[in-house]
Amino acid sequence: SLTKAERTIILSMWGKISTQADAIGTEALERLFASFPQTKTYFPHFELRAGSAHLRAHGAKVVAALGDAVRSLDDVAGALSRLSELHAYILRVDPVNFKVGGGGGPQGPQGPQAPPALTQALPPAQLLSHCLLVTLASHFPADLTADAHAAWDKFLSLVSCVLTEKYR
Numbered sequence: 001s002l003t004k005a006e007r008t009i010i011l012s013m014w015g016k017i018s019t020q021a022d023a024i025g026t027e028a029l030e031r032l033f034a035s036f037p038q039t040k041t042y043f044p045h046f047e048l049r050a051g052s053a054h055l056r057a058h059g060a061k062v063v064a065a066l067g068d069a070v071r072s073l074d075d076v077a078g079a080l081s082r083l084s085e086l087h088a089y090i091l092r093v094d095p096v097n098f099k100v101g102g103g104g105g106p107q108g109p110q111g112p113q114a115p116p117a118l119t120q121a122l123p124p125a126q127l128l129s130h131c132l133l134v135t136l137a138s139h140f141p142a143d144l145t146a147d148a149h150a151a152w153d154k155f156l157s158l159v160s161c162v163l164t165e166k167y168r
């Protein structure tokens with residue numbers, strides 16, 4: 001669980017994040033689908049073009065759920081338990097086109113294929129956490145010190161664990 005210092009960092013940055021929550025959620029999803037296109041296969045029913053209504057609505061929901069977790073740092077599992085049930089079903093199923101390790105680097109016509117980026121092989125919940133972290137870094141560069149980075153990394157991995165624990 002989070003230390004007192006980590007909680008303080010999360011809570012104080014949340015004050016800023018919550019004023020632009022929807023934009024942050026949408027940007028994190030845009031980054032997710034651009035960098036890790038295999039994650040798009042979970043959303044065949046969405047229009048995933050940058051800035052689409054689906055993306056913005058879903059981005060807002062994702063960050064609202066993070067807010068629920070922030071308000072219950074002592075019981076993140078309890079705060080996200082309904083969401084965890086939902087994701088157990090979503091994330092358990094490997095979509096037909098899911099390709100772990102695929103689409104790493106540029107692939108020349110003849111040249112050898114670049115090895116896949118390390119992050120390509122991570123489970124989708126970790127990919128989203130990564131994109132949320134990068135989004136926070138780009139919106140709040142001065143706040144995302146090494147300590148703050150570490151605190152958010154820990155918090156987001158806690159959230160991911162809760163969302164994936166139901167099918168382990």
Ligand code: HEM
Pocket residue numbers: 039042043061062063065066083086087090091124125126128129159160163
């Ligand atoms: C739905 C949050 C990770 C796929 C949702 C919803 C929320 C949410 C709040 C809406 C639930 C509802 O409508 O009641 C989160 C959070 C995550 C996370 C906080 C981790 C930080 C993921 C990942 C994937 C994923 C990694 C797959 C790549 C989906 C899908 C839906 C969904 C497919 C249903 C979308 C729809 O049809 O409306 N998520 N999610 N989620 N999530 Fe996640």
